[in-house]
Structure formats: structure tokens, C-alpha cells
Amino acid sequence: MSDAAQVPLILASASPRRLALLQQIGVDPRHLIPADLDETPLRGESPRALATRLARSKARAVREQANGQPELADCVVLAADTVVAVGRRILPKAETIDQAEACLGLLSGRGHRVYTGLAVALPGGSLRHKIVETRVRFKKLSRQEGDDYLASGEWRGKAGGYAIQGLAGAFVVKLTGSYPNVVGLPLYETASLLSGAGIDVRALWRDPLRLPA
Numbered sequence: 001m002s003d004a005a006q007v008p009l010i011l012a013s014a015s016p017r018r019l020a021l022l023q024q025i026g027v028d029p030r031h032l033i034p035a036d037l038d039e040t041p042l043r044g045e046s047p048r049a050l051a052t053r054l055a056r057s058k059a060r061a062v063r064e065q066a067n068g069q070p071e072l073a074d075c076v077v078l079a080a081d082t083v084v085a086v087g088r089r090i091l092p093k094a095e096t097i098d099q100a101e102a103c104l105g106l107l108s109g110r111g112h113r114v115y116t117g118l119a120v121a122l123p124g125g126s127l128r129h130k131i132v133e134t135r136v137r138f139k140k141l142s143r144q145e146g147d148d149y150l151a152s153g154e155w156r157g158k159a160g161g162y163a164i165q166g167l168a169g170a171f172v173v174k175l176t177g178s179y180p181n182v183v184g185l186p187l188y189e190t191a192s193l194l195s196g197a198g199i200d201v202r203a204l205w206r207d208p209l210r211l212p213a
């Protein structure tokens with residue numbers, strides 16, 4: 001949405017999907033500053049704990065960067081991290097076809113969980129977070145379906161080696177919870193976290209700039 005009202009918000013993300021989801025609810029962040037972190041899970045870390053820790057670390061890293069720059073210091077920082085898990089097993093963000101193939105093998109015909117950690121860092125330094133869980137079940141994939149999906153390349157850079165917003169949508173038998181949470185940003189929970197940080201999302205909808213002439 002190109003006419004979303006710009007708000008004093010930094011989206012700490014390089015993900016075009018997160019930006020599009022935020023804009024979908026009428027929020028256009030003033031700045032995009034990705035946080036580049038090591039996303040390796042700690043030994044024994046649960047998927048929920050990992051998504052929470054990484055979202056908080058991304059928000060904190062960008063907050064520290066913003067504090068040193070007068071034009072950014074007043075902005076709220078929003079960060080997110082999405083993790084896909086089969087039980088306690090954390091699936092990688094697939095970067096190679098072998099990783100993607102292994103992910104598809106684990107997901108085929110089974111249920112899995114997608115966790116997105118959200119974190120907001122306020123100009124004063126306080127940090128708040130939420131963790132959102134969605135349950136997804138894939139159909140049992142034939143070898144041909146798996147090969148065709150791998151050939152599409154859509155798995156690259158995606159947690160769990162798939163993108164529900166693309167071809168893999170055809171694999172989803174059941175989804176319980178938030179769909180945008182799987183894509184990378186749960187919208188209801190983002191709006192409520194932002195509202196707690198003083199950014200009233202629905203008030204942005206009433207911005208006169210958005211009314212038809």
C-alpha cells in the first residue's frame with residue numbers, strides 16, 4: 001500500500017514480506033534497518049526461546065544503532081524472527097537444496113509449528129516482546145511434488161525451506177492460528193504491540209491524507 005502513513009518507526013528487517021505485511025495494515029515505517037545477527041540456536045534451545053531471543057536481539061541491536069543518530073533516536077524499533085519446528089527440532093533457514101530437501105522430508109505428511117517472535121524497543125530503552133505460534137499440516141508429498149518444489153527455488157532463505165505465500169500453499173492441509181505469522185509477521189499481535197509502544201495503528205487509518213479527495 002503506497003499511501004500508508006509514515007510513522008516514527010524503524011523496521012529492523014531486510015525481509016520485503018515483513019514490510020509488505022506491515023504496510024497491509026496501514027503502517028509505513030520511516031526507516032528500514034536490518035540487523036545482521038548470528039541466528040544459530042544455542043545448545044538445547046527450544047524453538048520458542050530461539051524466536052524470542054533473536055527478535056529481541058535484532059530489536060536491541062538496531063536500537064543501539066539508532067540511539068547514536070539524532071534523526072532515528074525518537075523512533076520505535078520493531079523486529080521479528082520466524083522459526084519452523086517439528087516437535088523440538090528446529091529446521092534451518094534453507095540456503096542449499098540439500099537443506100531444503102531434508103526440510104521437505106520432515107514436513108511431508110506431518111504437522112509442524114511456526115513461531116514468530118516479535119520485539120519492540122522503545123526510545124527510552126525498554127524492550128517488549130510477544131511470541132506467536134501457528135500450527136500447520138502438510139499433505140504427504142510425492143517424490144515428483146518434492147522435486148518440482150525444489151526446482152522452483154522458492155525455499156531459498158525461508159525458515160523450514162518453504163514459503164506458504166507461494167507454491168507451497170498447495171501443500172497445506174490445515175492451519176491453526178495466524179496465517180501472516182507463518183509469512184513472518186503476525187498482524188494482530190504486531191498491531192497490539194505497536195499500540196502498547198504508542199503507535200495506534202487504527203488512528204493511522206483515520207489520517208486525512210488517506211481519505212479519498
Ligand SMILES: Cc1cn([C@H]2C[C@H](O)[C@@H](COP(=O)(O)OP(=O)(O)OP(=O)(O)O)O2)c(=O)[nH]c1=O
Binds near residue numbers: 035165183
Ligand atoms: C515458513 C515461512 C518463512 N518465511 C520467511 C520469513 C522470514 O523472512 C524467513 C525466516 O527468517 P528470519 O530470520 O525470521 O527473517 P529474515 O532473515 O528473512 O529477515 P530479517 O531478520 O532481516 O527480518 O522465512 C516465508 O516467507 N514464508 C513461510 O511460509
